[in-house]
Amino acid sequence: MSIFKICNSKLNPIKEKQIDLEKRLQALTEKNLQVVFGLEFISGFLNREFSVKAAQQDFYIDTLAFDPETKSFVIIEYKKDKNFSVIDQGYAYLGAMINNRADFVLEYNEKKKASLKKSDIDWRQSKIVFICPDFTTYQQSAIAFKDLPIELWKVTLYENNIVSYEQIRPPVAKGSIGEITPKSKLVKHITKEIKPYTLEEIFKRQKTSSKIKDLLSEIREQISSLGDDIDERFGKWAIIYKKHYKTFAYLHPRTKDIRAYLRLNEIVVSTKIGYERNVKEEDVFKIGFKMNSDSHLAEALSLIKDAYEKN
Numbered sequence: 001m002s003i004f005k006i007c008n009s010k011l012n013p014i015k016e017k018q019i020d021l022e023k024r025l026q027a028l029t030e031k032n033l034q035v036v037f038g039l040e041f042i043s044g045f046l047n048r049e050f051s052v053k054a055a056q057q058d059f060y061i062d063t064l065a066f067d068p069e070t071k072s073f074v075i076i077e078y079k080k081d082k083n084f085s086v087i088d089q090g091y092a093y094l095g096a097m098i099n100n101r102a103d104f105v106l107e108y109n110e111k112k113k114a115s116l117k118k119s120d121i122d123w124r125q126s127k128i129v130f131i132c133p134d135f136t137t138y139q140q141s142a143i144a145f146k147d148l149p150i151e152l153w154k155v156t157l158y159e160n161n162i163v164s165y166e167q168i169r170p171p172v173a174k175g176s177i178g179e180i181t182p183k184s185k186l187v188k189h190i191t192k193e194i195k196p197y198t199l200e201e202i203f204k205r206q207k208t209s210s211k212i213k214d215l216l217s218e219i220r221e222q223i224s225s226l227g228d229d230i231d232e233r234f235g236k237w238a239i240i241y242k243k244h245y246k247t248f249a250y251l252h253p254r255t256k257d258i259r260a261y262l263r264l265n266e267i268v269v270s271t272k273i274g275y276e277r278n279v280k281e282e283d284v285f286k287i288g289f290k291m292n293s294d295s296h297l298a299e300a301l302s303l304i305k306d307a308y309e310k311n
Contacts, residue, residue: 003158017157019133022080025155028163029076029131030063035139036165037129038245039065039074042111052103054096061093066108069247070235072125073097073104080131086142087177090128090150091186097126098193101268126194131155135168144170145177149194171233197234205237207252215294216253223249223299226308248311249304250285257292260300262307 002173004011020027026045043050051060051157063076075093097104101118108116135152142226143150152168177187203213210296223241224230231242241249252259264287287307291300 003162003164005160006148013191014158014160014162017159019155023080025131026062026078029078033063033065036245037065037074038242038247039067039071040112042066042108044076047111050104050107052096054099055092057095059096062261064104064107066112067125069240070125071120071122072127073108073121075128077128077130077131082132082134082139086130086139086150086152087187090130091184091190093128094126094149094190094194096246098123098190105206124194125235126195127151129153131165133157140168140170143168144172145175145242147176147191147194147195149190193207197236199234199239202234202239202253203236206253207255209255212253212256212258215230216258217296218294219251219258219291219297219300219304222297223304223308226305230308241304243308243311246311248307257290259290260288260304262287262289262303263311264303264307269285274302 003014005014006012022190023045029036030041030044030046033041042064044061044094049060049062050064051058053059061075062078065074065076066072067074075097077089077093091149100221101123105116105121129151133154133155135154139152143152154164154168156164158164177191202208220232220239224232227243229243231245233240233242235250237252239251239253240247241251246263248263250261250303252261263285287303289296289300289303291297
């Protein structure tokens with residue numbers, strides 16, 4: 001990706017700079033976890049790196065973070081070069097987490113002065129993030145699975161103190177990692193404990209009718225056309241829409257309707273599909289609506305677009 005600076009109607013290329021120190025990248029990322037990833041910092045270079053013992057070896061975690069939306073832990077590892085196995089290292093660290101859950105909860109409680117319990121954590125949504133200046137073609141193709149709890153992020157440093165974080169996504173994510181490595185006990189164990197939620201699971205939990213499924217399909221298609229920066233994810237009960245790692249809408253497909261919660265601070269008065277919600281003053285998801293027919297589609301999309309553009 002080329003980046004330019006506009007000077008008198010001319011484009012001057014901004015040159016890349018080498019990231020000389022891995023710890024410098026780690027400190028910069030930890031100080032800005034909320035801005036870049038929407039995560040809470042727990043431990044790492046800025047205080048004291050957290051470690052656990054698993055399989056008779058110590059696992060030192062570069063950065064331990066927490067996702068307040070999914071209530072899950074995120075391990076972040078920084079790499080200066082490309083000579084490492086994404087799958088092997090990723091599953092080794094995730095295995096250390098799953099087999100030492102109490103230690104992770106204790107670390108969170110000590111650092112955050114909190115009182116979380118193991119049952120408060122959605123371990124199923126745990127993941128590991130690798131941050132590196134570049135990744136090989138082999139590493140990028142290695143993450144092409146729909147249930148892989150591993151993310152690759154390319155970080156690039158430019159002159160004039162400009163830095164970019166870009167998630168590396170495979171062209172097509174299909175198949176299960178368990179199908180490819182069925183003999184691996186570690187992979188088999190982790191895929192049982194950690195796997196993304198699916199839309200089918202949401203439908204099953206909510207006993208969603210065919211009519212609502214068709215309506216949801218239409219609204220999902222319309223939302224995806226709002227912009228290329230929209231990230232759609234599936235939670236336990238809802239479809240989550242993010243823009244620059246910030247959630248702007250939740251859609252809850254239920255048995256006979258779809259309920260939505262939007263990140264909008266102002267109250268919309270003139271809406272046929274709006275409904276009163278008991279919200280706290282600090283709650284940014286003040287707007288909600290429910291829909292059960294195509295006649296609600298235009299107004300619902302108008303509200304969702306408003307939330308998208310204002311975030």
